[in-house]
Amino acid sequence: MPDNPQTNGDAMAATDDQIDRLQERLDRVRTEIGKRIVGQEAVIEQLLVCLLCDGNALLESNPGLGKTSMIRALSEVVDLEFSRIQNTPDLMPSDITGTEIIRENEHGREFVFEEGPVFANVVLADEINRATPKTQAALLEAMQEKQVTAAGETYALPRPFFVLATQNPIDQEGTYPLPEAQTDRFLLKIVLDYPSYDEERRIVDLYTEGSGTPAVEQVVSRQQLQTMQSLVRELPIASDIRDRAISLVRATRDAPSIEYGASPRASMALVLAAKARAFLRGRAHVSWEDVEAMAPAVLRHRILVDFRAEREGTTPDDAIASLSVDG
Structure with a gap:
C-alpha cells in the first residue's frame, strides 16, 4: 500500500464545514467528468476512490468504451499533470522510466538523466498487457515506492502519483498477462461494461454534434486532494466492521473455488477503499455496505479461481460473492 500522502499540517484539523466543502467539490468532479463521459457512474466513483486512497487502478474492458477519455478528464478536473504511455510489444523499460543521455556543456560532456513519461501525477499506461513482462515490471517500483531507479540513481516521482492502467481482456491476441506481483x-x-442503448445514443450525439470534445473545469487543486487523502485515512471505522473486512479477505484463502487467496495487502486496501467510499458519500463513518461495495474491485485481481470452478463458469466476482463472514 502507498505511504501516507504528504499534506500540510492543517489537514487533520479540518472543520466539519471544510470537510463539507471538500465533499461538495468531489460532487463537482463527478459533474465535470460527466460532461465528457456518459454513464459509468460506478466506474467514476471507483476512480475517485483510488485518488482518495493514493492508489493505482487497473481498468479492463473491450476497446472503445472511453477508458482513456475518462482518465484524461479526471486529470484535468483535479489539476494533475497527465502523461500517457502507449504500451506495445517493442516498448523498452527505459522508454517509461527515462534514460541517461550525453550532453555537451562548457566543461565538456556529461551524463544527464532524461525523465521518461512516468514523471507525472497521473500516468495512463494504455493497454498495459500489450507490453512485454520486462517492460511491465518497469512500472512496479514506481507504483509501490513512488520512485524509479536508473543507472544506480534513485529519482523521486511527483506527488501525488497514480498509475491508471488499461488492459484488454486477456483472451485477446497479442496480450501478456500481468504477473501477480504487479496486479497486487x-x-x-x-x-467497464457496454453502455445502455440510451447512454450510447447520448454518447453518439455528444461526439458527433457540436465542436468536439467538451471542455471541463478544474475544481480540485493538488493541495485539496492531498488534504482529502489525509481525511480519508482518519475516517473512523468500527472495530467489528474492520474485523469483518479482514475476515472476508481471509475467507478467500479457504474458499473451495479459489486456488490462491488474497494477501494482507488486500485487507489494508479493502478497509481504506471503504473509508474513501464513505467519504465520497458524505458520511463520517464506514458502514458494512461500503466494504461489500468495494470488495469485488479490491479482490477480483488478487485471487485465482480453481481450475475446476473456472471450467464450470465461475468468475472471480462469483467466487467473491459466495464468500460469507459472520456479522
Missing part, C-alpha cells in the same frame, strides 16, 4: 500493486481492478 493495483488498489482496484475496475471493469
Whole structure:
C-alpha cells in the first residue's frame, strides 16, 4: 500500500464545514467528468476512490468504451499533470522510466538523466498487457515506492502519483498477462461494461454534434486532494466492521473455488477503499455496505479461481460473492 500522502499540517484539523466543502467539490468532479463521459457512474466513483486512497487502478474492458477519455478528464478536473504511455510489444523499460543521455556543456560532456513519461501525477499506461513482462515490471517500483531507479540513481516521482492502467481482456491476441506481483500493486481492478442503448445514443450525439470534445473545469487543486487523502485515512471505522473486512479477505484463502487467496495487502486496501467510499458519500463513518461495495474491485485481481470452478463458469466476482463472514 502507498505511504501516507504528504499534506500540510492543517489537514487533520479540518472543520466539519471544510470537510463539507471538500465533499461538495468531489460532487463537482463527478459533474465535470460527466460532461465528457456518459454513464459509468460506478466506474467514476471507483476512480475517485483510488485518488482518495493514493492508489493505482487497473481498468479492463473491450476497446472503445472511453477508458482513456475518462482518465484524461479526471486529470484535468483535479489539476494533475497527465502523461500517457502507449504500451506495445517493442516498448523498452527505459522508454517509461527515462534514460541517461550525453550532453555537451562548457566543461565538456556529461551524463544527464532524461525523465521518461512516468514523471507525472497521473500516468495512463494504455493497454498495459500489450507490453512485454520486462517492460511491465518497469512500472512496479514506481507504483509501490513512488520512485524509479536508473543507472544506480534513485529519482523521486511527483506527488501525488497514480498509475491508471488499461488492459484488454486477456483472451485477446497479442496480450501478456500481468504477473501477480504487479496486479497486487493495483488498489482496484475496475471493469467497464457496454453502455445502455440510451447512454450510447447520448454518447453518439455528444461526439458527433457540436465542436468536439467538451471542455471541463478544474475544481480540485493538488493541495485539496492531498488534504482529502489525509481525511480519508482518519475516517473512523468500527472495530467489528474492520474485523469483518479482514475476515472476508481471509475467507478467500479457504474458499473451495479459489486456488490462491488474497494477501494482507488486500485487507489494508479493502478497509481504506471503504473509508474513501464513505467519504465520497458524505458520511463520517464506514458502514458494512461500503466494504461489500468495494470488495469485488479490491479482490477480483488478487485471487485465482480453481481450475475446476473456472471450467464450470465461475468468475472471480462469483467466487467473491459466495464468500460469507459472520456479522
